Amino acid sequence: MTGILAFSIFAVSFFLIATEKIDKVKIVLVAAGVMTVLGLTPGADVFFSEHEGVDWNVLFLLFGMMIIVGIVKQTGAFDYLAIWAAKRSRGRPYRLMVMLMVITAIASPFLDNVTTIMLVVPVTVVVCKRLAISPVPYIIAEILASNIGGASTLIGDPPNIIIGSRAGLSFNDFLVHMTPIVVIVFVVFVLLTRVMFRKSFQYDPERAAEIMSLQERRAIKDTGLLVRCMAVLVLVIAGFSLHSVLHVEPSIVAMVGAGVMLLVTRAETAEVLEEVEWHTLVFFFGLFVMVSGLVHTGVIEAVGTWAVDTFADQPLAAATSLLFGSAVLGAFFDNIPYTATMAPIVEEVVAQLPAGDGEPLWWAFALGADFGGNGTAIAASANVVAIGIAAQTGNRISFWQFTRYGVVVTVLSTVMAWVYVWLRYFV
Numbered sequence: 111m112t113g114i115l116a117f118s119i120f121a122v123s124f125f126l127i128a129t130e131k132i133d134k135v136k137i138v139l140v141a142a143g144v145m146t147v148l149g150l151t152p153g154a155d156v157f158f159s160e161h162e163g164v165d166w167n168v169l170f171l172l173f174g175m176m177i178i179v180g181i182v183k184q185t186g187a188f189d190y191l192a193i194w195a196a197k198r199s200r201g202r203p204y205r206l207m208v209m210l211m212v213i214t215a216i217a218s219p220f221l222d223n224v225t226t227i228m229l230v231v232p233v234t235v236v237v238c239k240r241l242a243i244s245p246v247p248y249i250i251a252e253i254l255a256s257n258i259g260g261a262s263t264l265i266g267d268p269p270n271i272i273i274g275s276r277a278g279l280s281f282n283d284f285l286v287h288m289t290p291i292v293v294i295v296f297v298v299f300v301l302l303t304r305v306m307f308r309k310s311f312q313y314d315p316e317r318a319a320e321i322m323s324l325q326e327r328r329a330i331k332d333t334g335l336l337v338r339c340m341a342v343l344v345l346v347i348a349g350f351s352l353h354s355v356l357h358v359e360p361s362i363v364a365m366v367g368a369g370v371m372l373l374v375t376r377a378e379t380a381e382v383l384e385e386v387e388w389h390t391l392v393f394f395f396g397l398f399v400m401v402s403g404l405v406h407t408g409v410i411e412a413v414g415t416w417a418v419d420t421f422a423d424q425p426l427a428a429a430t431s432l433l434f435g436s437a438v439l440g441a442f443f444d445n446i447p448y449t450a451t452m453a454p455i456v457e458e459v460v461a462q463l464p465a466g467d468g469e470p471l472w473w474a475f476a477l478g479a480d481f482g483g484n485g486t487a488i489a490a491s492a493n494v495v496a497i498g499i500a501a502q503t504g505n506r507i508s509f510w511q512f513t514r515y516g517v518v519v520t521v522l523s524t525v526m527a528w529v530y531v532w533l534r535y536f537v
């Protein structure tokens with residue numbers, strides 16, 4: 111009964127978020143409060159429980175990176191990169207989109223897709239303003255590219271970190287098993303954007319000529335500040351890449367990096383904090399509490415138990431169920447808490463299979479959770495963060511505006527992933 115009640119509250123909240131008639135932060139906070147009052151969440155333990163509570167690692171990672179990006183923004187680096195990108199594309203919209211998507215997809219596997227989005231989106235807004243075109247299609251394309259590219263490594267997408275830890279999979283394991291299909295999906299996606307966003311590619315020769323005459327070096331406001339920022343940013347990126355070796359959470363790396371950058375740049379703390387997307391952070395907090403209600407009342411576990419009972423002795427059927435099921439459920443429940451909840455259930459399914467037969471299930475699970483992150487506007491952290499940054503710059507992206515593109519990409523990438531899993535592990 112409690113599970114039905116929790117699911118009903120979540121479903122109503124999701125519907126209200128999708129209709130956008132009420133601010134989504136208000137919706138998740140009210141829903142989280144109602145769930146807590148009714149005893150559907152773990153109560154005070156929501157702040158401390160690893161699998162049933164708020165994911166503080168995600169929140170503090172976002173907070174730290176928002177501070178870092180806010181300081182870097184003061185140097186003029188984003189304007190520099192915007193002019194550079196516009197000139198390299200010669201002002202041609204589709205060429206610019208491809209360039210930005212490639213940069214995003216290459217950076218996401220090593221920085222993680224949330225960090226990459228926080229660095230790329232501000233550049234995109236500036237370069238589109240220079241070209242007098244809407245940045246919305248470009249931001250949507252970058253979000254989709256970041257979720258695809260981030261799937262290729264252990265640290266590229268938060269679900270991969272969870273899966274790698276639970277299954278004992280290394281950075282190299284992800285490169286070997288995930289990168290081939292990610293590359294194929296990304297190439298197809300790049301070609302698909304030519305069709306999906308075709309109405310946005312209007313070339314303006316006069317505006318392009320103006321861009322070509324600009325000197326990007328003049329955009330740098332403070333060279334000394336830029337050097338100090340880049341030194342700290344390089345160390346933060348190194349920390350992200352080595353976090354599994356150093357046994358330090360990415361959130362700690364981001365927070366320490368933010369503190370160090372505040373010190374070495376002598377930036378005004380109050381001014382930097384104004385750059386923090388508090389709206390986005392509060393939304394994530396409420397969403398995590400809502401999902402904790404589904405976990406605490408056994409809704410997600412019930413789905414997993416059904417999968418165990420149904421497919422435990424059928425590896426291909428289990429992989430298919432995990433791949434498509436994770437893509438669908440991850441799109442609606444946010445793929446981070448979904449993955450954290452399902453990982454032990456997948457581990458149980460794998461344990462019941464003969465030695466060596468279970469590993470394909472982990473890859474099917476990872477591909478479904480990662481590609482499902484493109485399904486809706488709230489399916490992954492990168493989506494919520496990018497849409498929040500876009501809104502702050504006056505470029506609102508509605509739930510359905512993103513989702514109508516995301517669904518197409520999710521369906522295509524998931525089907526391609528299934529063919530890959532079938533051919534590589536079961537033929």
